[in-house]
Amino acid sequence: MQARASSGAITRTVHTVTGADGLVVSHVRRTRLPSGLRIVTEQMAGARSASIGVWVGVGSRDERATTHGASHFLEHLLFKGTTERSALDISIELDAVGGEFNAFTAKEYTCFHARVLSDDLPLAVDVLGDMITGSVIATHDVDAERDVILDEIAMHDDDPDDVVQNLLAELAWGADSALGRPIAGTTGSIEAMTPAQIKRFYRRHYAPSNTVISVAGALDHAAVVRAVKKAFGRHGWLETQAAPAPARTTTARRRPKVGPGEGRVDRPFEQVNLVIGREGLTRDDDRRYALGVLNTALGGGTSSRLFQEVRELRGLAYSVYSFASHYADSGLVGVAVGCLPDRTDEVLAVVRDQLRLIAADGITEEELSRGKGQLVGGMILGLEDSGSRMMRLGKNELVNGEVLGIDEVIARIEAVTLDEVREVAAEVFGRPELLALVGPA
Amino acid sequence: MQARASSGAITRTVHTVTGADGLVVSHVRRTRLPSGLRIVTEQMAGARSASIGVWVGVGSRDERATTHGASHFLEHLLFKGTTERSALDISIELDAVGGEFNAFTAKEYTCFHARVLSDDLPLAVDVLGDMITGSVIATHDVDAERDVILDEIAMHDDDPDDVVQNLLAELAWGADSALGRPIAGTTGSIEAMTPAQIKRFYRRHYAPSNTVISVAGALDHAAVVRAVKKAFGRHGWLETQAAPAPARTTTARRRPKVGPGEGRVDRPFEQVNLVIGREGLTRDDDRRYALGVLNTALGGGTSSRLFQEVRELRGLAYSVYSFASHYADSGLVGVAVGCLPDRTDEVLAVVRDQLRLIAADGITEEELSRGKGQLVGGMILGLEDSGSRMMRLGKNELVNGEVLGIDEVIARIEAVTLDEVREVAAEVFGRPELLALVGPA
Numbered sequence: 001m002q003a004r005a006s007s008g009a010i011t012r013t014v015h016t017v018t019g020a021d022g023l024v025v026s027h028v029r030r031t032r033l034p035s036g037l038r039i040v041t042e043q044m045a046g047a048r049s050a051s052i053g054v055w056v057g058v059g060s061r062d063e064r065a066t067t068h069g070a071s072h073f074l075e076h077l078l079f080k081g082t083t084e085r086s087a088l089d090i091s092i093e094l095d096a097v098g099g100e101f102n103a104f105t106a107k108e109y110t111c112f113h114a115r116v117l118s119d120d121l122p123l124a125v126d127v128l129g130d131m132i133t134g135s136v137i138a139t140h141d142v143d144a145e146r147d148v149i150l151d152e153i154a155m156h157d158d159d160p161d162d163v164v165q166n167l168l169a170e171l172a173w174g175a176d177s178a179l180g181r182p183i184a185g186t187t188g189s190i191e192a193m194t195p196a197q198i199k200r201f202y203r204r205h206y207a208p209s210n211t212v213i214s215v216a217g218a219l220d221h222a223a224v225v226r227a228v229k230k231a232f233g234r235h236g237w238l239e240t241q242a243a244p245a246p247a248r249t250t251t252a253r254r255r256p257k258v259g260p261g262e263g264r265v266d267r268p269f270e271q272v273n274l275v276i277g278r279e280g281l282t283r284d285d286d287r288r289y290a291l292g293v294l295n296t297a298l299g300g301g302t303s304s305r306l307f308q309e310v311r312e313l314r315g316l317a318y319s320v321y322s323f324a325s326h327y328a329d330s331g332l333v334g335v336a337v338g339c340l341p342d343r344t345d346e347v348l349a350v351v352r353d354q355l356r357l358i359a360a361d362g363i364t365e366e367e368l369s370r371g372k373g374q375l376v377g378g379m380i381l382g383l384e385d386s387g388s389r390m391m392r393l394g395k396n397e398l399v400n401g402e403v404l405g406i407d408e409v410i411a412r413i414e415a416v417t418l419d420e421v422r423e424v425a426a427e428v429f430g431r432p433e434l435l436a437l438v439g440p441a
Numbered sequence: 442m443q444a445r446a447s448s449g450a451i452t453r454t455v456h457t458v459t460g461a462d463g464l465v466v467s468h469v470r471r472t473r474l475p476s477g478l479r480i481v482t483e484q485m486a487g488a489r490s491a492s493i494g495v496w497v498g499v500g501s502r503d504e505r506a507t508t509h510g511a512s513h514f515l516e517h518l519l520f521k522g523t524t525e526r527s528a529l530d531i532s533i534e535l536d537a538v539g540g541e542f543n544a545f546t547a548k549e550y551t552c553f554h555a556r557v558l559s560d561d562l563p564l565a566v567d568v569l570g571d572m573i574t575g576s577v578i579a580t581h582d583v584d585a586e587r588d589v590i591l592d593e594i595a596m597h598d599d600d601p602d603d604v605v606q607n608l609l610a611e612l613a614w615g616a617d618s619a620l621g622r623p624i625a626g627t628t629g630s631i632e633a634m635t636p637a638q639i640k641r642f643y644r645r646h647y648a649p650s651n652t653v654i655s656v657a658g659a660l661d662h663a664a665v666v667r668a669v670k671k672a673f674g675r676h677g678w679l680e681t682q683a684a685p686a687p688a689r690t691t692t693a694r695r696r697p698k699v700g701p702g703e704g705r706v707d708r709p710f711e712q713v714n715l716v717i718g719r720e721g722l723t724r725d726d727d728r729r730y731a732l733g734v735l736n737t738a739l740g741g742g743t744s745s746r747l748f749q750e751v752r753e754l755r756g757l758a759y760s761v762y763s764f765a766s767h768y769a770d771s772g773l774v775g776v777a778v779g780c781l782p783d784r785t786d787e788v789l790a791v792v793r794d795q796l797r798l799i800a801a802d803g804i805t806e807e808e809l810s811r812g813k814g815q816l817v818g819g820m821i822l823g824l825e826d827s828g829s830r831m832m833r834l835g836k837n838e839l840v841n842g843e844v845l846g847i848d849e850v851i852a853r854i855e856a857v858t859l860d861e862v863r864e865v866a867a868e869v870f871g872r873p874e875l876l877a878l879v880g881p882a
Contacts, residue, residue: 046487049822079743080753087753091744096811098818101743115822147756151781154711155759158601268709270595302520302542303532312521312528315588318596340592370537377539381490381556385826 009033009225028393028403029221033229035238036209040393040403041224042216044386050121050217051390053113054128055398057212058205060185061107061178061327066192068178069185070201072105073142073149073193078112079103080141082134083235085127087141093127105183108327109398115387118218122227129231132206142195150191153184160273160338160438163265167436168275171261172332179256179330207240208232214394217386255282255329260432271338272439276351278431280324280331281424283399289412290420291324291333291428296371297363297421298322298354299335303370305354306335314350316343328399333428341440348435359429362422375413379406450474450666469834469844470662474670476679477650481834481844482665483657485827491562491658492831494554495569496839498653499646501626502548502619502768507633509619510626511642513546514583514590514634519553520544521582523575524676526568528582534568546624549768550839556828559659563668570672573647583636590631597625601714601779601879604706608877609716612702613773620697620771648681649673655835658827696723696770701873712779713880717792719872721765721772722865724840730853731861732765732774732869737812738804738862739763739795740776744811746795747776755791757784769840774869782881789876800870803863816854820847 011031031039059071081087094101099116101124112131114124156162166182173180185193213232215224232238258279281288299306299322310320317339324333335355339347363371382388383406396403404412452472472480500512522528535542540557542565553572555565597603607623614621626634654673656665673679699720722729740747740763751761758780765774776796780788804812823829824847837844845853 047825049825088744088749091742091748092811095742095744096814096818098815098820098822100819100822117818117821120818144754144756148752148759151712151757151779151784152759154781155779157711160599270598271592301532301536303529303536307532308529311589313585315585316592318589318593338592338596340595343592370533373537374539377537377558377561378541379539380558381539381541384488384490 011221011225026389027221028405030397030403031221031225033208033238035240036207037228037232037238038212038397039225039228040212040214040397041219041221042389042393043219043221044217044389047218047386048118049115049386050118050124050215050219051113051115051386052121052124052128052213052215053111053390053394054132055212055214055394056110056132056206057108057210057398058110059106059108060181060183062205063178063181065176065189067197067201068181068189069149069183070193070198071110071205072184073145073190074198074202075103075105075110075112076145076149077137077141077198078131078135080138080145081136082130083136084130084134090127090131093123097123099124107179107183109395111391111394113387113390121215121219121224125224125227126231129228129234132211133232133237134235135202137195137199137202139195142198146190146193149184150187153187153190156182156184160267160269160271161336163267164273164275164336164436164438167263167265167438168277168332168334168434171263171434171436172258172277172279173256173330177256179327208238212394212398214390214397216389216393258330258332258431259434262433262435264437266441267438269439270340272341272344272437273336273338274344274347274438275334275336275434275436276348276355277332277334277434277436278428280333280428281326282329282331283326285326285331287420287424288324288326290416290424292375292413293368293371293416294358294363294421294425295322295324295333296374297367298358300371301374305358306351309350309354310337310347314346316347316350332434334434344437344439355429358425360426362418362425365418368416368418368421372413372416376410379409452662452666467830468662469846471838471844472662472666474649474679476681477648478669478673478679479653479838480666480669481653481655481838482660482662483830483834484660484662485658485830488659488827489559490556490827491559491565491656491660492554492556492827493562493565493569493654493656494552494831494835495573496653496655496835497551497573497647498549498651498839499551500547500549501622501624503646504619504622504642506617506630508638508642509622509630510590510624511634511639512551512646513625514586514631515639515643516544516546516551516553517586517590518578518582518639519572519576521579521586522577523571524577525571525575531568531572534564538564540565548620548624550836552832552835554828554831562656562660562665566665566668567672570669570675573652574673574678575676576643578636578640578643580636583639587631587634590625591628594625594628594631597623601708601710601712602777604708605714605716605777605877605879608704608706608879609718609773609775609875612704612875612877613699613718613720614697614771618697620768649679653835653839655831655838657830657834699771699773699872700875703874703876705878707882708879710880711781713782713785713878714777714779715785715788715879716775716777716875716877717789717796718773718775718875718877719869721774721869722767723770723772724767726767726772728861728865729765729767731857731865733816733854734809734812734857735799735804735862735866736763736765736774737815738808739799741812742815746799747792750791750795751778751788755787757788757791773875775875785878785880796870799866801867803859803866806859809857809859809862813854813857817851820850
């Protein structure tokens with residue numbers, strides 16, 4: 001179904017999920033306003049709350065050295081008040097209804113999100129619209145928030161997981177590349193950033209054509225679209241059509257070179273935290289479903305090879321898992337372990353052995369079937385939560401330009417073959433090794 | 442409704458929640474088996490998954506110096522295999538259906554929990570029943586898992602929040618008291634613990650009369666009871682009626698003395714993490730609802746006094762919040778802040794000022810109403826999640842011996858008066874100060 005309303009908005013029912021009992025479980029609908037703003041909703045049968053996210057296609061990889069940390073700085077500053085509301089007003093309105101309200105910044109996008117009872121959804125839309133479109137960014141707020149961010153950077157520096165993941169990104173893509181730099185910036189870049197730079201960054205990237213609003217739960221699509229038009233149209237924002245989209249969506253980016261590399265950060269922690277990584281797959285690579293099954297068999301649960309070999313059989317570490325991250329033009333796979341310093345060599349030997357084995361032979365038929373069950377089961381379990389549905393809608397619409405139906409995602413997982421897993425394992429784990437280590441010297 | 446089945450089990454409908462539209466939203470039912478094992482379920486309309494928890498009334502406060510860390514050690518060991526299943530079998534069965542499966546140990550209880558699609562609930566009951574009642578605790582597993590726990594302790598030692606909260610407990614109740622000791626034990630106590638000690642601890646505390654099973658989601662109460670009887674009866678466990686309940690539930694414990702005290706752990710972190718605490722309220726204290734509202738106004742959200750004064754106005758810290766914890770015979774309230782070292786004195790001054798103000802004058806009418814809205818709204822939002830309902834049922838049945846209906850909890854929050862908040866603020870924040878600091882010297 002596709003309808004063009006008199007306003008020029010295009011609305012389409014993307015897919016309808018029907019339960020085994022024949023009742024409609026959810027409807028996904030999408031509206032594109034003339035300004036390019038996209039609104040994707042999923043109406044969930046039986047829900048009493050709604051989750052809303054505003055996804056802006058800007059993150060640390062869109063920054064230059066002089067604006068390093070600007071996306072995250074801006075995420076903080078949008079809470080500091082608009083021409084209509086002070087920072088306290090914003091807090092009070094959403095705290096008063098018990099809403100969960102937060103935001104995060106990633107390498108390729110920034111997300112502001114809230115979860116509220118369905119009666120309070122218009123309020124949440126209104127507050128978010130005001131924040132996104134009418135932020136004041138006053139100089140004294142920039143200075144107070146600068147101190148908050150410097151403290152947040154210090155907090156991340158005390159977190160071994162954050163330190164080792166930042167080191168891995170630096171080794172993979174280089175400290176002078178936007179992808180290789182930490183999302184929050186550095187003490188130096190945050191101290192140097194001026195209100196004028198941040199305002200320019202705001203005007204440049206926060207445009208309707210670069211924004212997706214996703215809502216899941218108890219809702220009515222037409223009512224959401226009306227509320228969004230009102231809330232996001234207030235400061236004339238829906239007419240800002242000229243703002244350019246980020247470079248990665250308008251030009252063909254060259255694939256950044258990855259590794260090999262080894263790096264170590266000496267910190268007086270009790271544990272050594274290490275990641276053994278490789279270049280992975282881009283976000284649109286069709287082999288990512290096979291990689292997902294592979295990742296599950298390798299280190300995705302307590303029955304995985306790494307959990308069994310590192311923790312259950314040898315007691316080498318409490319925390320051990322594998323991961324795969326995807327970006328527009330690059331990706332990483334890796335194994336993360338925290339262990340006592342005198343276990344480091346044995347951990348490295350065991351993990352490298354497992355990676356060699358899996359690169360040579362792939363996984364077994366039983367691991368394939370278990371991995372699929374684990375991925376599909378976990379996905380279906382996640383669907384009861386309006387927050388995770390909102391995240392799925394918003395992220396996919398923003399970074400892929402489409403939202404696959406759950407049934408289609410399940411079909412793609414179920415279709416993965418042993419040969420596909422073997423091929424992707426051989427290719428990815430045959431790539432040069434990245435090794436990041438954080439801990440006592 | 443109360444029914445005595447021929448088996449001697451007593452089943453009762455505890456309460457039924459009816460929505461605004463007149464439809465039944467959930468049923469809470471409770472069955473007590475002759476062995477004392479309690480099964481509490483909440484059937485949720487529209488749910489497709491179910492969360493199950495097995496709650497055993499044993500935690501670190503039930504340990505002596507020689508068994509310090511035994512509850513948590515045991516929690517790990519129950520995953521290591523039974524007479525029927527190896528550790529790998531346990532992992533495989535639940536990973537294969539995508540179930541989330543985990544456990545945690547607290548000062549007064551241990552909880553094993555899983556979330557699965559409703560069709561897989563019998564499987565989850567069966568695996569949990571086998572683990573709880575038929576654990577082997579083989580010597581070689583104890584040794585491998587000892588290493589895992591030593592690594593987990595090292596991980597907690599690298600986490601500033603954990604270090605400062607452990608220090609606070611030690612200052613409050615004393616390093617030689619069970620309440621004042623860290624839950625996971627120490628390197629020394631874990632290295633010294635023998636399989637025989639752990640087995641005695643297991644036999645002593647894992648008894649039906651000391652256990653509650655809570656399930657929430659898509660379920661049928663009678664079917665859950667049948668599955669529990671089968672799974673937990675397999676190793677003759679339901680006949681172990683003689684095991685004593687933990688001391689705190691059978692004898693009137695004297696209220697442990699709390700503070701004052703000040704302590705500092707020198708660690709080369711980038712941040713100082715500090716907690717300013719006071720003795721709080723016990724779990725059964727009727728004033729805990731007033732304290733809940735007070736805690737919300739003080740440091741429970743971004744509109745709270747502490748967030749506004751410490752972060753928004755002065756930019757002194759990224760993370761600042763207040764908390765209240767409750768135990769059978771004691772409790773703590775506190776304010777936790779992470780800040781840059783050179784901000785410590787100013788943070789202490791600002792927080793102490795706010796605590797003085799709130800002890801002297803309580804909160805405003807507006808803060809009262811906002812705090813209630815925030816607590817009630819947050820609670821209702823939590824109800825959509827079968828996991829949080831399962832947690833509420835299990836913890837309340839185990840530690841309070843009853844589960845209040847949601848409507849009753851809301852009524853108690855709504856009934857809190859300004860005077861009650863003022864009284865509890867004056868009393869609690871008039872108590873001697875505990876100050877725990879972790880960071881660079």
